[in-house]
Amino acid sequence: MTKYALDFSATPDNLPIIRHFVQEHLAPHVSDPVRRNQLTVAVEELCANSIIHGNHSDPAQKLRLELRIQGQQLHIYLYDPAPPYALHKYPMPPQLLRKDTNRPGGLGIYLIRQLMDKIIVRRRGEKSIYHLVKNLT
Amino acid sequence: MEMQLTLSPAADALTVTLAGELDSLSAPKLYDQLSQTLKQHPAIKKITFDCQNLSYISSAGAGILLLSLDNFGHRGVDFELRHVRPEVYNILDLLGLTKVMSVSND
Numbered sequence: 001m002t003k004y005a006l007d008f009s010a011t012p013d014n015l016p017i018i019r020h021f022v023q024e025h026l027a028p029h030v031s032d033p034v035r036r037n038q039l040t041v042a043v044e045e046l047c048a049n050s051i052i053h054g055n056h057s058d059p060a061q062k063l064r065l066e067l068r069i070q071g072q073q074l075h076i077y078l079y080d081p082a083p084p085y086a087l088h089k090y091p092m093p094p095q096l097l098r099k100d101t102n103r104p105g106g107l108g109i110y111l112i113r114q115l116m117d118k119i120i121v122r123r124r125g126e127k128s129i130y131h132l133v134k135n136l137t
Numbered sequence: 138m139e140m141q142l143t144l145s146p147a148a149d150a151l152t153v154t155l156a157g158e159l160d161s162l163s164a165p166k167l168y169d170q171l172s173q174t175l176k177q178h179p180a181i182k183k184i185t186f187d188c189q190n191l192s193y194i195s196s197a198g199a200g201i202l203l204l205s206l207d208n209f210g211h212r213g214v215d216f217e218l219r220h221v222r223p224e225v226y227n228i229l230d231l232l233g234l235t236k237v238m239s240v241s242n243d
Contacts, residue, residue, distance in 0.1 A: 012161055012162060013162070015160060015161060015162065015195075016138075016139075016158065016160070016162070019158075019160075019193070033223070033224055034223050034224050034227050037193070037224035037227070037228070038227065038228075040193075041195060041196075041228055044160070044195055045195065045196055048161060048195070048196075048197070052161070107196035107199060107200055107232055108195070108196035108197075110196075110232070111196055111228070111231060111232065114231050115231075
């Protein structure tokens with residue numbers, strides 16, 4: 001197994017760092033740029049939701065992202081101090097513009113669910129754990 | 138890479154050149170500059186986004202394009218995204234934007 005880890009604080013300023021981390025470490029494992037971009041987008045959307053909605057962009061909150069390549073599978077783990085949200089239960093497909101706010105809503109979660117093969121959300125100790133799986137074959 | 142944004146209004150058309158990454162940090166800047174330019178140039182009826190150097194788009198970036206289409210489309214403004222890279226096109230297509238606005242790699 002190959003493992004890459006990134007610790008970061010819950011501020012949106014870290015989103016470019018997160019996606020460049022993903023792009024850099026997936027490059028040797030995923031040659032197709034469209035596919036590599038899809039995985040980068042899925043990870044960024046996951047982290048953005050936790051940073052902005054779960055932790056209210058509070059830089060005192062610390063998160064950890066892990067990418068693990070096991071055989072032909074990519075496992076993405078996000079360890080988050082905020083309570084878990086039901087990522088796998090949001091309605092699909094999203095409303096492009098939400099009727100209540102007249103603004104786009106749910107697009108990021110929709111992308112995560114479209115792009116990943118499996119999503120597991122659980123709480124262990126003081127961390128929520130988001131575990132996303134993608135077959136690389 | 139931070140997003141670089143150039144707006145070139147001319148008569149009833151506006152060309153917006155996007156370069157870099159359109160995400161939750163840069164998307165509000167795009168919306169603000171579009172709003173400001175359309176206020177200063179009310180005759181604009183078509184906005185063409187040149188995406189040749191747009192390397193990345195997140196849901197926040199796609200969302201701001203949708204919001205712009207909804208808000209400015211009511212004023213009769215037409216939207217077109219050109220020279221869109223395959224990575225960016227794929228995300229726009231997954232979100233359904235290719236069904237509500239013209240998106241091409243031409």
